[in-house]
Amino acid sequence: MSKHCSCGGAMKLMLRTVIFAKKVNINNVPVYNCSDCGRNDVFPGVKEDVGKLVGQLGAAPIARSISFDEVHEWAGVLSQAMIRSEPLQETMIARAAEERINELLDLLLLATSVGDDAWKAEIEGRLSQLSAQYII
Template sequence: MQKRCSCGGQMTVKLRTVLFSGKVEIDNVPIFCCAACSQSEVLAEVKPDLTQLIEGLGDEPDKQTIAFEACNEWANLLLAVEAKPKSAEARSVEQMLEQRVNQLLDLYLLAQSLSDEAWMEELERRLAQLSKRTIHT
Protein backbone atom coordinates (compact mmCIF):
# COMPACT_ATOMS: atom_id res chain seq x y z
CA MET A 1 0.00 0.00 0.00
CA GLN A 2 1.61 3.16 -1.19
CA LYS A 3 0.73 6.71 -2.08
CA ARG A 4 2.60 9.55 -3.76
CA CYS A 5 3.57 12.44 -1.48
CA SER A 6 3.28 16.07 -2.60
CA CYS A 7 7.10 16.21 -2.57
CA GLY A 8 7.22 13.34 -5.06
CA GLY A 9 8.41 10.79 -2.51
CA GLN A 10 6.78 7.47 -1.78
CA MET A 11 4.46 7.26 1.20
CA THR A 12 3.93 3.94 2.97
CA VAL A 13 1.43 2.95 5.64
CA LYS A 14 2.59 2.58 9.21
CA LEU A 15 0.66 1.93 12.40
CA ARG A 16 1.38 4.74 14.82
CA THR A 17 0.29 5.84 18.25
CA VAL A 18 -1.52 9.15 18.13
CA LEU A 19 -1.55 11.34 21.23
CA PHE A 20 -4.71 13.38 21.75
CA SER A 21 -4.97 16.27 24.24
CA GLY A 22 -1.65 15.13 25.70
CA LYS A 23 -3.56 12.48 27.65
CA VAL A 24 -5.18 9.97 25.37
CA GLU A 25 -3.02 7.54 23.47
CA ILE A 26 -4.67 5.97 20.45
CA ASP A 27 -2.67 2.93 19.39
CA ASN A 28 -2.33 1.48 15.90
CA VAL A 29 -3.70 4.32 13.82
CA PRO A 30 -2.87 3.70 10.12
CA ILE A 31 -0.86 6.65 8.84
CA PHE A 32 0.83 7.35 5.51
CA CYS A 33 4.44 8.42 6.09
CA CYS A 34 6.79 9.89 3.50
CA ALA A 35 10.35 8.59 3.68
CA ALA A 36 11.72 11.63 1.85
CA CYS A 37 10.24 14.58 3.74
CA SER A 38 8.73 12.80 6.79
CA GLN A 39 5.31 14.24 6.11
CA SER A 40 2.50 12.11 7.46
CA GLU A 41 -1.25 11.88 7.12
CA VAL A 42 -4.01 9.69 8.49
CA LEU A 43 -5.43 7.21 5.98
CA ALA A 44 -8.57 8.64 4.38
CA GLU A 45 -10.35 5.32 5.02
CA VAL A 46 -9.99 5.60 8.79
CA LYS A 47 -10.39 9.38 9.20
CA PRO A 48 -14.18 9.35 9.85
CA ASP A 49 -13.78 6.71 12.56
CA LEU A 50 -10.86 8.47 14.20
CA THR A 51 -12.76 11.78 14.18
CA GLN A 52 -15.79 10.10 15.73
CA LEU A 53 -13.64 8.47 18.38
CA ILE A 54 -11.97 11.76 19.32
CA GLU A 55 -15.31 13.61 19.38
CA GLY A 56 -16.66 10.93 21.71
CA LEU A 57 -13.86 11.68 24.19
CA GLY A 58 -15.19 15.15 24.91
CA ASP A 59 -13.26 18.27 25.91
CA GLU A 60 -11.56 16.90 28.97
CA PRO A 61 -10.79 13.24 28.45
CA ASP A 62 -9.27 11.05 31.15
CA LYS A 63 -5.78 9.69 30.71
CA GLN A 64 -6.24 6.46 28.80
CA THR A 65 -5.01 4.23 26.01
CA ILE A 66 -7.35 3.22 23.25
CA ALA A 67 -6.75 0.33 20.87
CA PHE A 68 -7.83 1.76 17.53
CA GLU A 69 -7.88 -1.70 15.95
CA ALA A 70 -10.77 -2.62 18.26
CA CYS A 71 -13.00 0.05 16.69
CA ASN A 72 -11.73 0.20 13.13
CA GLU A 73 -11.54 -2.63 10.63
CA TRP A 74 -8.66 -1.16 8.60
CA ALA A 75 -6.47 -0.85 11.67
CA ASN A 76 -7.40 -4.40 12.60
CA LEU A 77 -6.56 -5.67 9.13
CA LEU A 78 -3.26 -3.81 8.82
CA LEU A 79 -2.22 -4.97 12.27
CA ALA A 80 -2.84 -8.56 11.17
CA VAL A 81 -0.80 -7.99 8.00
CA GLU A 82 2.05 -6.48 10.03
CA ALA A 83 2.00 -9.30 12.57
CA LYS A 84 2.29 -12.06 10.02
CA PRO A 85 5.68 -13.76 9.68
CA LYS A 86 7.92 -12.41 6.93
CA SER A 87 7.94 -15.78 5.18
CA ALA A 88 4.20 -15.53 4.59
CA GLU A 89 4.50 -12.26 2.73
CA ALA A 90 2.68 -13.70 -0.26
CA ARG A 91 -0.57 -12.97 1.50
CA SER A 92 -1.46 -9.53 0.32
CA VAL A 93 -3.65 -6.93 1.96
CA GLU A 94 -6.30 -7.73 -0.67
CA GLN A 95 -6.38 -11.39 0.33
CA MET A 96 -6.57 -10.51 4.02
CA LEU A 97 -9.35 -8.06 3.20
CA GLU A 98 -11.36 -10.67 1.33
CA GLN A 99 -10.87 -13.15 4.15
CA ARG A 100 -11.98 -10.63 6.76
CA VAL A 101 -15.08 -9.65 4.76
CA ASN A 102 -16.03 -13.34 4.43
CA GLN A 103 -15.50 -13.79 8.16
CA LEU A 104 -17.76 -10.81 8.93
CA LEU A 105 -20.42 -12.07 6.53
CA ASP A 106 -20.39 -15.46 8.28
CA LEU A 107 -20.84 -13.72 11.61
CA TYR A 108 -23.60 -11.60 10.13
CA LEU A 109 -25.52 -14.73 9.08
CA LEU A 110 -25.07 -16.09 12.58
CA ALA A 111 -26.29 -12.84 14.16
CA GLN A 112 -29.25 -12.87 11.78
CA SER A 113 -30.19 -16.44 12.71
CA LEU A 114 -30.07 -15.43 16.38
CA SER A 115 -32.12 -12.29 15.63
CA ASP A 116 -29.47 -10.34 17.52
CA GLU A 117 -30.12 -6.88 16.12
CA ALA A 118 -27.45 -5.04 18.09
CA TRP A 119 -24.83 -7.48 16.84
CA MET A 120 -26.16 -7.23 13.27
CA GLU A 121 -25.85 -3.45 13.42
CA GLU A 122 -22.29 -3.69 14.73
CA LEU A 123 -21.33 -6.09 11.92
CA GLU A 124 -23.00 -3.90 9.31
CA ARG A 125 -20.93 -0.97 10.57
CA ARG A 126 -17.73 -3.01 10.31
CA LEU A 127 -18.56 -4.25 6.83
CA ALA A 128 -19.31 -0.70 5.73
CA GLN A 129 -15.86 0.41 6.93
CA LEU A 130 -14.22 -2.09 4.63
CA SER A 131 -16.45 -1.72 1.59
CA LYS A 132 -16.69 2.08 1.51
CA ARG A 133 -13.51 2.55 -0.39
CA THR A 134 -10.64 0.37 -1.44
CA ILE A 135 -7.05 1.37 -0.93
CA HIS A 136 -5.19 1.96 -4.17
CA THR A 137 -1.77 0.41 -4.34
Protein backbone atom coordinates in the same frame (compact mmCIF):
# COMPACT_ATOMS: atom_id res chain seq x y z
CA MET B 1 -0.06 1.24 -0.78
CA SER B 2 2.22 4.22 -1.22
CA LYS B 3 1.85 7.80 -2.40
CA HIS B 4 4.04 10.81 -3.03
CA CYS B 5 4.79 13.41 -0.41
CA SER B 6 4.87 17.13 -1.22
CA CYS B 7 8.65 17.03 -0.53
CA GLY B 8 9.06 14.52 -3.37
CA GLY B 9 9.69 11.53 -1.10
CA ALA B 10 7.64 8.34 -1.09
CA MET B 11 5.02 7.93 1.63
CA LYS B 12 4.40 4.47 3.01
CA LEU B 13 1.29 3.18 4.70
CA MET B 14 1.88 2.08 8.28
CA LEU B 15 0.19 1.87 11.64
CA ARG B 16 1.20 4.51 14.12
CA THR B 17 0.26 5.81 17.53
CA VAL B 18 -1.47 9.17 17.41
CA ILE B 19 -1.35 11.16 20.63
CA PHE B 20 -4.36 13.35 21.28
CA ALA B 21 -4.32 16.29 23.72
CA LYS B 22 -0.97 14.94 25.05
CA LYS B 23 -2.94 12.38 27.07
CA VAL B 24 -4.70 9.84 24.91
CA ASN B 25 -2.69 7.34 22.89
CA ILE B 26 -4.62 6.10 19.90
CA ASN B 27 -2.69 3.03 18.77
CA ASN B 28 -2.59 1.41 15.34
CA VAL B 29 -3.97 4.29 13.30
CA PRO B 30 -3.31 3.80 9.55
CA VAL B 31 -1.16 6.71 8.34
CA TYR B 32 0.99 7.52 5.35
CA ASN B 33 4.47 8.39 6.57
CA CYS B 34 7.26 10.08 4.64
CA SER B 35 10.68 8.87 5.74
CA ASP B 36 12.36 11.86 4.05
CA CYS B 37 10.64 14.73 5.87
CA GLY B 38 8.71 12.86 8.57
CA ARG B 39 5.28 14.03 7.47
CA ASN B 40 2.30 11.91 8.59
CA ASP B 41 -1.08 11.88 6.84
CA VAL B 42 -3.91 9.87 8.37
CA PHE B 43 -5.15 7.34 5.79
CA PRO B 44 -8.04 9.14 3.99
CA GLY B 45 -10.52 6.27 4.47
CA VAL B 46 -10.33 6.39 8.26
CA LYS B 47 -9.84 10.14 8.74
CA GLU B 48 -13.50 10.77 9.48
CA ASP B 49 -13.67 7.96 12.03
CA VAL B 50 -10.52 9.11 13.80
CA GLY B 51 -12.15 12.56 13.92
CA LYS B 52 -15.32 11.07 15.42
CA LEU B 53 -13.32 9.20 18.05
CA VAL B 54 -11.42 12.36 18.99
CA GLY B 55 -14.74 14.22 19.13
CA GLN B 56 -16.11 11.65 21.59
CA LEU B 57 -13.05 12.08 23.81
CA GLY B 58 -13.86 15.77 24.22
CA ALA B 59 -11.63 18.72 25.04
CA ALA B 60 -10.30 17.45 28.39
CA PRO B 61 -9.90 13.69 28.08
CA ILE B 62 -8.51 11.47 30.81
CA ALA B 63 -5.22 9.74 30.04
CA ARG B 64 -5.76 6.38 28.39
CA SER B 65 -4.85 4.17 25.45
CA ILE B 66 -7.22 3.17 22.72
CA SER B 67 -6.53 0.50 20.10
CA PHE B 68 -7.92 1.89 16.88
CA ASP B 69 -7.64 -1.54 15.25
CA GLU B 70 -10.33 -2.74 17.68
CA VAL B 71 -12.55 0.23 16.92
CA HIS B 72 -12.22 0.15 13.16
CA GLU B 73 -12.27 -2.98 10.98
CA TRP B 74 -10.00 -1.53 8.32
CA ALA B 75 -7.30 -0.75 10.87
CA GLY B 76 -7.83 -4.29 12.20
CA VAL B 77 -7.26 -5.75 8.75
CA LEU B 78 -4.10 -3.67 8.30
CA SER B 79 -2.71 -4.80 11.64
CA GLN B 80 -3.42 -8.44 10.71
CA ALA B 81 -1.67 -7.92 7.37
CA MET B 82 1.22 -6.21 9.18
CA ILE B 83 1.77 -9.27 11.39
CA ARG B 84 2.27 -11.32 8.24
CA SER B 85 4.19 -8.84 6.08
CA GLU B 86 6.35 -5.94 7.07
CA PRO B 87 6.29 -3.55 5.25
CA LEU B 88 2.62 -3.76 4.35
CA GLN B 89 1.92 -5.46 1.06
CA GLU B 90 -1.20 -5.01 -0.99
CA THR B 91 -1.74 -8.73 -1.59
CA MET B 92 -1.48 -9.42 2.13
CA ILE B 93 -3.97 -6.63 2.91
CA ALA B 94 -6.41 -8.00 0.32
CA ARG B 95 -6.11 -11.49 1.82
CA ALA B 96 -6.59 -10.26 5.39
CA ALA B 97 -9.62 -8.19 4.29
CA GLU B 98 -11.17 -11.17 2.52
CA GLU B 99 -10.69 -13.41 5.56
CA ARG B 100 -12.21 -10.84 7.90
CA ILE B 101 -15.19 -10.27 5.57
CA ASN B 102 -15.81 -14.03 5.44
CA GLU B 103 -15.59 -14.23 9.21
CA LEU B 104 -18.08 -11.39 9.61
CA LEU B 105 -20.43 -12.92 7.04
CA ASP B 106 -20.40 -16.19 9.02
CA LEU B 107 -21.25 -14.24 12.18
CA LEU B 108 -24.00 -12.39 10.32
CA LEU B 109 -25.51 -15.70 9.28
CA LEU B 110 -25.41 -16.87 12.87
CA ALA B 111 -26.93 -13.62 14.19
CA THR B 112 -29.69 -13.90 11.59
CA SER B 113 -30.44 -17.51 12.45
CA VAL B 114 -30.79 -16.75 16.16
CA GLY B 115 -32.81 -13.61 15.36
CA ASP B 116 -30.57 -11.22 17.29
CA ASP B 117 -31.19 -7.88 15.57
CA ALA B 118 -28.82 -5.80 17.72
CA TRP B 119 -25.98 -8.21 17.02
CA LYS B 120 -26.88 -8.24 13.31
CA ALA B 121 -26.76 -4.43 13.18
CA GLU B 122 -23.37 -4.40 14.89
CA ILE B 123 -21.92 -6.88 12.40
CA GLU B 124 -23.40 -4.96 9.46
CA GLY B 125 -21.74 -1.82 10.81
CA ARG B 126 -18.40 -3.62 10.96
CA LEU B 127 -18.83 -4.96 7.44
CA SER B 128 -19.52 -1.45 6.16
CA GLN B 129 -16.16 -0.37 7.62
CA LEU B 130 -14.56 -2.72 5.10
CA SER B 131 -16.38 -1.22 2.13
CA ALA B 132 -14.54 0.40 -0.75
CA GLN B 133 -14.92 3.97 0.53
CA TYR B 134 -12.52 3.18 3.37
CA ILE B 135 -10.09 1.05 1.45
CA ILE B 136 -9.42 3.31 -1.54
